[in-house]
Amino acid sequence: MQSFDLVLMFLAFGTLLGMARFLGELFRHFNQPAVLGEILAGLFLGPTLLGRVWPEAHGLLFPEAGxxxxxxxxxxxxxxxxxxxxxxxxxxxxxxxxxxxxxxxxxxxxxxxxxxxxxxxxxxxxxxxxxxxxxxxxxxxxxxxxxxxxxxxxxxxxxxxxxxxxxxxxxxxxxxxxxxxxxxxxxxxxxxxxxxxxxxxxxxxxxxxxxxxxxxxxxxxxxxxxxxxxxxxxxxxxxxxxxxxxxxxxxxxxxxxxxxxxxxxxxxxxxxxxxxxxxxxxxxxxxxxxxxxxxxxxxxxxxxxxxxxxxxxxxxxxxxxxxxxxxxxxxxxxxxxxxxxxxxxxxxxxxxxxxxxxxxxxxxxxxxxxxxxxxxxxxxxxxxxxxxxxxxxxxxxxxxxxxxxxGHKKNRLTFTDFLSAKTFVPKMQVNDCWEAIELLSRVAALQAGLDPLEVIEAVKSREETMSTGVAKGLALPHGRLPKLKKPIIALGICSQGVDFHSVDNTPAYLIILILNGSQDSGVQLRLLADAARIIKEVENLEEVKNITEFSELLHWLRIQRNKAGVPKLGPTNPQQA
Amino acid sequence: MQSFDLVLMFLAFGTLLGMARFLGELFRHFNQPAVLGEILAGLFLGPTLLGRVWPEAHGLLFPEAGxxxxxxxxxxxxxxxxxxxxxxxxxxxxxxxxxxxxxxxxxxxxxxxxxxxxxxxxxxxxxxxxxxxxxxxxxxxxxxxxxxxxxxxxxxxxxxxxxxxxxxxxxxxxxxxxxxxxxxxxxxxxxxxxxxxxxxxxxxxxxxxxxxxxxxxxxxxxxxxxxxxxxxxxxxxxxxxxxxxxxxxxxxxxxxxxxxxxxxxxxxxxxxxxxxxxxxxxxxxxxxxxxxxxxxxxxxxxxxxxxxxxxxxxxxxxxxxxxxxxxxxxxxxxxxxxxxxxxxxxxxxxxxxxxxxxxxxxxxxxxxxxxxxxxxxxxxxxxxxxxxxxxxxxxxxxxxxxxxxxGHKKNRLTFTDFLSAKTFVPKMQVNDCWEAIELLSRVAALQAGLDPLEVIEAVKSREETMSTGVAKGLALPHGRLPKLKKPIIALGICSQGVDFHSVDNTPAYLIILILNGSQDSGVQLRLLADAARIIKEVENLEEVKNITEFSELLHWLRIQRNKAGVPKLGPTNPQQA
The missing domain is CATH 1.20.1530.20 (Na+/H+ antiporter like fold)
Structure with a gap:
């Protein structure tokens, strides 16, 4: 192969891989099999599309012989x-x-x-x-x-x-x-x-x-x-x-x-x-x-x-x-x-x-x-x-x-669906759980268009009945607000840790505040349970300390979900999914 | 490419990869760069050797054209x-x-x-x-x-x-x-x-x-x-x-x-x-x-x-x-x-x-x-x-x-060099640290040709002065025996855990008994320090519980050494090593 052949080879490989993975991810995003997107990428780059609109490029990149x-x-x-x-x-x-x-x-x-x-x-x-x-x-x-x-x-x-x-x-x-x-x-x-x-x-x-x-x-x-x-x-x-x-x-x-x-x-x-x-x-x-x-x-x-x-x-x-x-x-x-x-x-x-x-x-x-x-x-x-x-x-x-x-509905409510960059609070500087609750409640209230004091009151009164520090550095304060149409979640990270009186005495590094309307008690429970799954496979949450960007947080959460969700015997292969 | 070409391609790839990696590992084993072995594999499969002794195979697998x-x-x-x-x-x-x-x-x-x-x-x-x-x-x-x-x-x-x-x-x-x-x-x-x-x-x-x-x-x-x-x-x-x-x-x-x-x-x-x-x-x-x-x-x-x-x-x-x-x-x-x-x-x-x-x-x-x-x-x-x-x-x-x-000698004594399948005791059934010490001492004495009671006495008296339970499930009982020429190490695994009175209150799952001659105090300290490095990167040693074969143990130890030894900023690439 001459140098020009190599240039074409690298270009063809790069185009094929990039296009296939991009469309694959796109399909995956809409809950369709990634493989469908990848096949489509090939159709786009083949005679179906590229070969029609730009036959020269198609012939150079993906030749029939040689x-x-x-x-x-x-x-x-x-x-x-x-x-x-x-x-x-x-x-x-x-x-x-x-x-x-x-x-x-x-x-x-x-x-x-x-x-x-x-x-x-x-x-x-x-x-x-x-x-x-x-x-x-x-x-x-x-x-x-x-x-x-x-x-x-x-x-x-x-x-x-x-x-x-x-x-x-x-x-x-x-x-x-x-x-x-x-x-x-x-x-x-x-x-x-x-x-x-x-x-x-x-x-x-x-x-x-x-x-x-x-x-x-x-x-x-x-x-x-x-x-x-x-x-x-x-x-x-x-x-x-x-x-x-x-x-x-x-x-x-x-x-x-x-x-x-x-x-x-x-x-x-x-x-x-x-x-x-x-x-x-x-x-x-x-x-x-x-x-x-x-x-x-x-x-x-x-x-x-x-x-x-x-x-x-x-x-x-x-x-x-x-x-x-x-x-x-x-x-x-x-x-x-x-x-x-x-x-x-x-x-x-x-x-x-x-x-x-x-x-x-x-x-x-x-x-x-x-x-x-x-x-x-x-x-x-x-x-x-x-x-x-x-x-x-x-x-x-x-x-x-x-x-x-x-008659079995897909009933997994994921708390991640309710996260938003606007209610993400990294680098929290708080001294105790009450300050943490106040800060996150204010952020959530702002986002939901609610009265902050009302939210703080609801969450604090819940916290007073029983501590919401789960374990391994996770705390899940929550509350019900009759006016709320859909759940609002605020997520805070506190790198020095806040004492949420959890059972295992670890300070909380990750604090997830979940607010619900009063009508659906099931939703709240399911969101709490889903959030608690994060710590299923981690030793403790100290590793979240350094997360400062929302995109990083989502990435980290996806890793945890992946760890917690992959069954022992099953395929973890996302390719065919 | 016809089917026969594909057969040859897979054969050529398999031979090249297998040979290169085999010789690479062999060189690595003798502390030489793996890449040297891999290059040598190519020379063996090329005109230098294969081409001389079996030119037909060389021509089929690694043709010059086509x-x-x-x-x-x-x-x-x-x-x-x-x-x-x-x-x-x-x-x-x-x-x-x-x-x-x-x-x-x-x-x-x-x-x-x-x-x-x-x-x-x-x-x-x-x-x-x-x-x-x-x-x-x-x-x-x-x-x-x-x-x-x-x-x-x-x-x-x-x-x-x-x-x-x-x-x-x-x-x-x-x-x-x-x-x-x-x-x-x-x-x-x-x-x-x-x-x-x-x-x-x-x-x-x-x-x-x-x-x-x-x-x-x-x-x-x-x-x-x-x-x-x-x-x-x-x-x-x-x-x-x-x-x-x-x-x-x-x-x-x-x-x-x-x-x-x-x-x-x-x-x-x-x-x-x-x-x-x-x-x-x-x-x-x-x-x-x-x-x-x-x-x-x-x-x-x-x-x-x-x-x-x-x-x-x-x-x-x-x-x-x-x-x-x-x-x-x-x-x-x-x-x-x-x-x-x-x-x-x-x-x-x-x-x-x-x-x-x-x-x-x-x-x-x-x-x-x-x-x-x-x-x-x-x-x-x-x-x-x-x-x-x-x-x-x-x-x-x-x-x-x-x-x-x-003037800097390579002075890392590794305790793994003294391990042997003969002194490896998986599935230990012991009730306390004294029984564990007795069992491992007997195994070590047998291997070293020493009087078992003398060994047990030496290790027990050391244990009585201060507990040798380190932390995270590791215990390092040890003793000196004047007659010993070179260190002897016996390694036991106890899946239900033995109480070695360690600082963190965890039972010991991995018990490493180190015996030394009396002349070289430095060697003992270095072996102990090296053995303690195992737990540097693990949360706790519960994962060793299921190891029952010596080969598995060596593999696991290598992983730990790898984890503990890889510096943050350095290449972990074993290829060129």
């Missing part, structure tokens, strides 16, 4: 492979064993019905659905059936968390079913890829490929898992801190990827299986997980997802009728399949349907699967587009669907 | 660019300002003398030194002069830490001088690259390039720094936790790299300057720094360093005479230059020479500089080899040289 194209393709392949490592690490097999019969039931019927629906549709209407030029009579229906059968673990976990079901029995059943579901789905898909793979490096037959894929999966989840755990022990003893494990994990990911690519299925299967085995080891510390996950999710993954749209022309390939049919079949198969499975396993109807909607989310995994099939010539661009849209639609309706079925 | 070669080259360029981001983040400009006059003095004379020596040598003997085919009359001496003038910040910091000088005034002066030194050296080098750059994308003249380089540097360190800080504030407020900052940092690194590559100097300058500006912002939290640093140091950097050796034939290009001359000139210029500067600034001779040896370390930065010059055709392969060897030699002698000059 060194630039090779590097982009290689990097996207590397990116998706590493991403599947992280996805694999999130799979917790023990959940599957623990939930046993119920999970297997739901998992099976959640695969069988959509599989059957997909297979029949593709068998009878291959042309309408847009089989690709490589599609043989059997491979296409099998693929389409599989594409409808898989689901997306991280999205399901995120949805369950959002509606406070994650840690319930129902939540664990859904997670376990989804894990079983995905394992089976991906293995079938790997076999299909092997089936059509004239590209298969060593020219194995269908039977051979299937055996090799199954063998690899079984090896990784048994002996491989044990070996990896041993190896990690060695590395932790002799190699440098945390870096040794990172290097080992990535080296073995690359080798696993090479192996599965060589046996004729895609590199990402090796990475995914290795990720499951690695994530299972208790020797992989949280620090290492987070380092791998964050770097890969925020650097590599956006390249892949944005890369999808780079060579696709939305206008040319979007087929509304086809898309509608695909969306309907997939929702029908999955919701009914999982719902029946849940019912058969003894759940009441509303919970059974809720599981159906939960498992219906396809997310990023569907898109990856569709892309592989598209690249292998198994499906055409129109069906690829339709599957992408289907993945996004099923993901978007998953949460609302579950809530509707369970 | 898609595979393009991907490797592009990836190595990306790797070094990201690595320079991390290197830049470690530069702390405020150190430079604080140390003022002394640092500037040492920095200047530490540049001038090696620069003059290098310039004269290269001016009069360009052919002997091996100027490359692109070398013009002025560019070659300028480059050689610059190559002798730079030093390696991370290595210097590591050396200073190793000999306990890092936090002293002398240490800070050396660090500050090295920062000034590097900034000037790299800017000169950038100008030289621009000078010879027929590759310069937009064909600017030498003067233009120099102005652009200086302008970029000044912009980044002033307005750019401010802008980045503002942008970080925005991202922290609105984007997802930590991932937003990572994406922003990497996106801007890519753009900065594109910019400097475009103005005709290498992409890495942009990344380095951006790194300095980014590292300066207090908004970049430790978590983000560590994520970037670890992933880049343990994934990207090894690719680059190993990649250096991939296309070099050591046997063909190693020229002992040339190497000797380069090593001598470079050591002479730097040690004398910095030494004189230190003396002129008022330091005593021994400290002045110590600074000279400290600044003499060239480390990875020299190798990067030499590679750029080699690739640009400015120097031949022989001189490149000689510079690589010079970098390694100056790095290796840096620590011993300083110690010799200061």
């Amino acid at each position: 060194p630039g194209a090779i590097v982009l393709q290689a990097f996207a392949t590397l990116a998706i492979t590493l991403y599947l490592l992280v996805a694999g690490m999130e799979v917790d097999l023990s959940t599957l064993w623990r939930q046993g019969r119920l999970a297997i039931m739901i998992s099976l019927s959640g695969i069988l019905l959509p599989f059957a629906a997909g297979f029949l549709a593709a068998w009878f209407f291959p042309l309408f659905l847009g089989a690709g030029h490589q599609a043989q009579s059997l491979a296409f229906p099998l693929f389409f059936a599989t594409a409808l059968s898989i689901s997306s673990l991280p999205i399901i976990a995120k949805t369950l968390m959002d509606i406070d079901l994650y840690r319930t029995d129902l939540g664990m059943v859904i997670m376990a079913a989804a894990i079983g579901n995905d394992l089976v789905g991906w293995i079938i898909f790997a076999a299909i890829l092997g089936m059509i793979g004239q590209e298969s490096t060593h020219g194995a037959s269908i039977g051979e490929v299937t055996v090799l894929v199954l063998g690899t999966a079984i090896f990784m989840l048994t002996l491989g898992r044990w070996l990896i755990n041993r190896l990690l022990g060695l590395v932790q003893t002799y190699a440098s801190w945390s870096g040794g494990v990172i290097s080992l994990a990535l080296t073995l990911t690359l080798f696993s990827a090479a192996w599965t690519e060589w046996i004729g299925v895609h590199a990402l299967f090796g990475a995914f299986l290795f990720g499951i085995a690695l994530g299972d080891s208790s020797r992989v510390r949280k620090h290492t997980r987070v380092t791998l996950e964050q770097f890969i999710s925020f650097f590599f993954a956006p390249f892949f997802f944005a890369g999808i749209g780079l060579h696709l022309d939305f206008w040319q390939h979007f087929d509304p009728l086809l898309t509608l049919v695909v969306v309907i079949i997939s929702i029908f198969g999955k919701v009914v399949g999982c719902g029946l499975g849940g019912k058969l396993a003894g759940l009441p109807w509303n919970q059974a349907w809720a599981i159906g909607f939960g498992m219906n989310a396809r997310g990023a995994m569907e898109i990856i699967l569709a892309l592989l099939a598209f690249e292998a010539g198994l499906i055409g661009a129109n069906l690829f587009m339709a599957l992408v849209v289907m993945a996004l639609v099923t993901t978007a309706i998953s949460g609302p669907g579950m809530q509707f079925m369970l | 898609p595979g070669a393009i991907v490797l080259q592009a990836f190595a360029t990306l790797a070094i660019t990201l690595y320079l981001l991390v290197a830049g983040m470690e530069v702390d400009l405020s150190t430079l300002w604080r140390q003022g006059r002394l640092a500037i003095m040492i920095s200047l004379s530490g540049i001038l003398l090696p620069f003059a020596a290098g310039f004269l040598a290269a001016w009069f003997f360009p052919l002997f030194l091996g100027a490359g085919h692109q070398a013009q009359s002025l560019a070659f001496p300028l480059f050689f002069a610059t190559a002798l003038s730079i030093s390696s910040l991370p290595i210097i910091a590591k050396t200073l830490m190793d000999i306990d000088l890092y936090r002293t005034d002398l240490g800070m002066v050396i660090m500050a001088a090295a920062i000034g030194n590097d900034l000037v050296g790299w800017i000169i080098f950038a100008a030289i690259l621009g000078m010879i750059g027929q590759e310069s994308t937009h064909g600017a003249s030498i003067g233009e390039v120099t102005v652009l380089v200086l302008g970029t540097a000044i912009f980044m360190l002033t307005l750019g720094r401010w802008l980045i800080n503002r942008l970080l504030g925005l991202v922290q407020t609105y984007a997802s936790w930590s991932g937003g900052v990572i994406s922003l940092a990497l996106t801007l690194t890519l753009f900065s790299a594109a910019w400097t590559e475009w103005i005709g100097v290498h992409a890495l300058f942009g990344a380095f300057l951006f790194g300095i500006a980014l590292g300066d912002s207090s908004r970049v939290r430790k978590h983000t720094r560590v994520t970037l640093e670890q992933f880049i140091s343990f994934f990207f950097a090894p690719f680059f360093f190993a990649g250096i050796g991939l296309h070099l034939d050591f046997w063909q290009h190693f020229d002992p005479l040339l190497t000797l001359v380069v090593v001598i000139i470079s050591i002479f210029g730097k040690v004398v230059g910095c030494g004189l500067g230190g003396k002129l600034a008022g330091l005593p001779w021994n400290q002045a020479w110590a600074i000279g040896f400290g600044m003499n370390a060239r480390g990875a930065m020299e190798i990067i500089l030499a590679l750029l010059a080699f690739e640009a055709g400015l120097i031949g392969a022989n001189l490149f080899m000689a510079l690589v060897v010079m970098a390694l030699v100056t790095t290796a002698i840096s620590g011993p040289g300083m110690q010799f000059m200061l």
Whole structure:
């Protein structure tokens, strides 16, 4: 590569990453999956938009051939492979064993019905659905059936968390079913890829490929898992801190990827299986997980997802009728399949349907699967587009669907929603809790347009009945004011600490004043409980002392929420959320 | 790329990463710079070894042309660019300002003398030194002069830490001088690259390039720094936790790299300057720094360093005479230059020479500089080899040289050196401190071949004079035994805790029994002090409860040592160490 090629490479990478992450954050901000924004970034930079309005720039940055194209393709392949490592690490097999019969039931019927629906549709209407030029009579229906059968673990976990079901029995059943579901789905898909793979490096037959894929999966989840755990022990003893494990994990990911690519299925299967085995080891510390996950999710993954749209022309390939049919079949198969499975396993109807909607989310995994099939010539661009849209639609309706079925509203009131830079008081200079209450009450009153003395009076009288110093440096003074329409919160930081008579005798560094109207007692309790969650994972709040800016405060609060909110077994991967 | 190309790509990446990190860790284990092992890995996999014994494998994995070669080259360029981001983040400009006059003095004379020596040598003997085919009359001496003038910040910091000088005034002066030194050296080098750059994308003249380089540097360190800080504030407020900052940092690194590559100097300058500006912002939290640093140091950097050796034939290009001359000139210029500067600034001779040896370390930065010059055709392969060897030699002698000059022995006795799996007692079941002492004393006596009752008696009598419960769950019982030749340490973990009457009333979870001979009182004190450092950064030791294996214990201890030992302002980058 010449210098000019390098300039273009850095520009292309920077543009792709920046655009993908910007739109990803934007979508996340509106509670949509970040991956949708990232795919959109690729569409914007591809023939759909940039290629139309400024074809020269598009041709230079994202060429169809030459060194630039090779590097982009290689990097996207590397990116998706590493991403599947992280996805694999999130799979917790023990959940599957623990939930046993119920999970297997739901998992099976959640695969069988959509599989059957997909297979029949593709068998009878291959042309309408847009089989690709490589599609043989059997491979296409099998693929389409599989594409409808898989689901997306991280999205399901995120949805369950959002509606406070994650840690319930129902939540664990859904997670376990989804894990079983995905394992089976991906293995079938790997076999299909092997089936059509004239590209298969060593020219194995269908039977051979299937055996090799199954063998690899079984090896990784048994002996491989044990070996990896041993190896990690060695590395932790002799190699440098945390870096040794990172290097080992990535080296073995690359080798696993090479192996599965060589046996004729895609590199990402090796990475995914290795990720499951690695994530299972208790020797992989949280620090290492987070380092791998964050770097890969925020650097590599956006390249892949944005890369999808780079060579696709939305206008040319979007087929509304086809898309509608695909969306309907997939929702029908999955919701009914999982719902029946849940019912058969003894759940009441509303919970059974809720599981159906939960498992219906396809997310990023569907898109990856569709892309592989598209690249292998198994499906055409129109069906690829339709599957992408289907993945996004099923993901978007998953949460609302579950809530509707369970009559379960998203009821987490977050106190952060009521914070404002105008009621943030850093560097408080107060001598006791009464002065602190007075200062914060005045600030809140000003913001709410209330009489300051009235507010002070309300909060002080509450404080006199019982101290509001919680523990670890947090105090939560509060009061009710009949005139108040919506809650007002003032937040103060006192670096020398104020004595709020808390149980553990620590002075309060963070003082959150919560004012409510008198009508809704529930809101006040929920806001107080939510604010108290901050200290769930901290030793004490001395670290807030140095926060002086509102943006810093929000950032710090987000970190705490993150710490407190991430369940032990769940995905912390914000990428697919 | 076809499937087979992808298989080869994953294999090549995996082999390169695995080999580089393995040898890197091996060298680190023997207190040598990891980068030396990584370069060696490249030599092993290149024509020097693999290419000789198995040319087919070498040709397949690391081809000289075709898609595979393009991907490797592009990836190595990306790797070094990201690595320079991390290197830049470690530069702390405020150190430079604080140390003022002394640092500037040492920095200047530490540049001038090696620069003059290098310039004269290269001016009069360009052919002997091996100027490359692109070398013009002025560019070659300028480059050689610059190559002798730079030093390696991370290595210097590591050396200073190793000999306990890092936090002293002398240490800070050396660090500050090295920062000034590097900034000037790299800017000169950038100008030289621009000078010879027929590759310069937009064909600017030498003067233009120099102005652009200086302008970029000044912009980044002033307005750019401010802008980045503002942008970080925005991202922290609105984007997802930590991932937003990572994406922003990497996106801007890519753009900065594109910019400097475009103005005709290498992409890495942009990344380095951006790194300095980014590292300066207090908004970049430790978590983000560590994520970037670890992933880049343990994934990207090894690719680059190993990649250096991939296309070099050591046997063909190693020229002992040339190497000797380069090593001598470079050591002479730097040690004398910095030494004189230190003396002129008022330091005593021994400290002045110590600074000279400290600044003499060239480390990875020299190798990067030499590679750029080699690739640009400015120097031949022989001189490149000689510079690589010079970098390694100056790095290796840096620590011993300083110690010799200061009469300052590395005196940190680490208690971990005396640990053994045979004296590790997890899951202790004891009811009080006397039982704990008895158990550990017996284990230690067995290992040392002493009479158990004698050991128990010695430790108990010490315990009776004053309790050895330290705090936070650590107890350090100890005793002297005249017959003991070298210290014996037994380490026990008691998950329910034992009362060792510590000051903070916490029960002891970690009990370290230290036995010494009677002759050396200093050793005992130092071992006790070293063991006590474990709790420096922990809240309490409850987390050790679950450690049951010796390898886990060592790993955990290493983490603690790491936490306690990393200075605030220093590089934590283990890569170059």
